Amino acid sequence: MTATLSLPAPAKLNRMLHITGQRADGYHELQTLFQFLDHGDRLDFTLRDDAAIHLAPAIEGVPAESNLIMRAARLLSEAAVARGQVASSNDLPGVDIRLKKVLPMGGGLGGGSSDAATTLLALDHLWKLELDLDTLAELGLALGADVPVFVRGFSAWAEGIGERLEPAPLDTPWFVVIHPGIEVATPAVFGHPQLTRSSPAISMARALQGGRNDCEVVVRTLYPAVADALDWLDQFGTARLTGTGACVFCAFDDARQASKVLGRLDSERPTWHAFMARGCNLSPLHAALASA
Numbered sequence: 001m002t003a004t005l006s007l008p009a010p011a012k013l014n015r016m017l018h019i020t021g022q023r024a025d026g027y028h029e030l031q032t033l034f035q036f037l038d039h040g041d042r043l044d045f046t047l048r049d050d051a052a053i054h055l056a057p058a059i060e061g062v063p064a065e066s067n068l069i070m071r072a073a074r075l076l077s078e079a080a081v082a083r084g085q086v087a088s089s090n091d092l093p094g095v096d097i098r099l100k101k102v103l104p105m106g107g108g109l110g111g112g113s114s115d116a117a118t119t120l121l122a123l124d125h126l127w128k129l130e131l132d133l134d135t136l137a138e139l140g141l142a143l144g145a146d147v148p149v150f151v152r153g154f155s156a157w158a159e160g161i162g163e164r165l166e167p168a169p170l171d172t173p174w175f176v177v178i179h180p181g182i183e184v185a186t187p188a189v190f191g192h193p194q195l196t197r198s199s200p201a202i203s204m205a206r207a208l209q210g211g212r213n214d215c216e217v218v219v220r221t222l223y224p225a226v227a228d229a230l231d232w233l234d235q236f237g238t239a240r241l242t243g244t245g246a247c248v249f250c251a252f253d254d255a256r257q258a259s260k261v262l263g264r265l266d267s268e269r270p271t272w273h274a275f276m277a278r279g280c281n282l283s284p285l286h287a288a289l290a291s292a
């Protein structure tokens, strides 16, 4: 009998995001609070009798070899060879990976990074490599700045480009998340001359009391649809951008309030995609793996 490991790849929100500087290589230094949502993609992994790695269905516009899932699988198999755990990648069993894509791409919800982290942890488990989370997070960083937080699996205060992580005791409200139907180009935001790049560094304790997203001003200018979504959601609380957008979110004390706002969206802005989800401080991926 072939066993399938079915795991979530949750979304993240940046509850706040300050840009405190820019490194010599052009990357921006951030201070951000990452929190997971109980909503995201799902990946099924089934071992094969040969050594091939297959991913289905394909994501439109993303060639298989550029898909972060395939890149994560290859990176992990190369690491197993480099560490002498197997002589060649062909000595590892192949795998069929099925992706149920739920999260919008380029939405600031970290879907691609989360898919990559889920793949690293799933294949580490199925290939019985037993790499520790430090090693997997370091491998993940080579795929994207947001991958380490998904590998480690706890809500975090992040510094650097997102690789220096400390657990953050965030509240766990319900969120309404709106995707205003456009994709934001992260490089266009980080390359914009008007982007704030010199926010003073603050402590995690201060950030937990509330903060802004420094990308918001530039994203509002470049993408009027995002400005519209922020202004609409601001009627109900404090609306924020996650990452570089395009998604915006607002926190609510209970599910009833969040669902009322979703109802208003249906009638007032039927073209936007939106969902509600609960914030969680332990990643649903780690919760699922603990019982796998």
Ligand SMILES: C[C@@](CO)(OP(=O)(O)O)[C@H](O)COP(=O)(O)OP(=O)(O)OC[C@H]1O[C@@H](n2ccc(N)nc2=O)[C@H](O)[C@@H]1O
Pocket: 014, 026, 027, 028, 029, 030, 032, 107, 108, 109, 110, 143, 144, 145, 146, 161, 162, 186, 187, 190, 242, 243, 244, 245
């Ligand atoms: C801003 C954040 C916050 O969580 O989220 P997203 O909106 O992407 O989800 C991330 O740090 C995004 O990290 P990541 O997803 O790896 O960024 P990429 O798409 O690889 O970055 C595209 C480009 O943006 C610039 N970039 C990215 C991250 C960073 N800290 N400084 C930068 O200057 C670089 O020019 C990079 O080549």
Ligand SMILES: Nc1ncnc2c1ncn2[C@@H]1O[C@H](COP(=O)(O)OP(=O)(O)O)[C@@H](O)[C@H]1O
Pocket: 059, 062, 066, 067, 068, 069, 103, 104, 105, 106, 107, 108, 109, 110, 111, 112, 113, 115, 116, 243, 245, 246
């Ligand atoms: N498995 C994947 N899921 C989503 N995007 C992917 C994936 N693999 C590669 N990508 C690429 O990464 C880009 C960023 O995707 P995503 O992580 O969803 O957005 P964001 O970083 O804004 O949260 C996409 O536009 C796409 O080109």
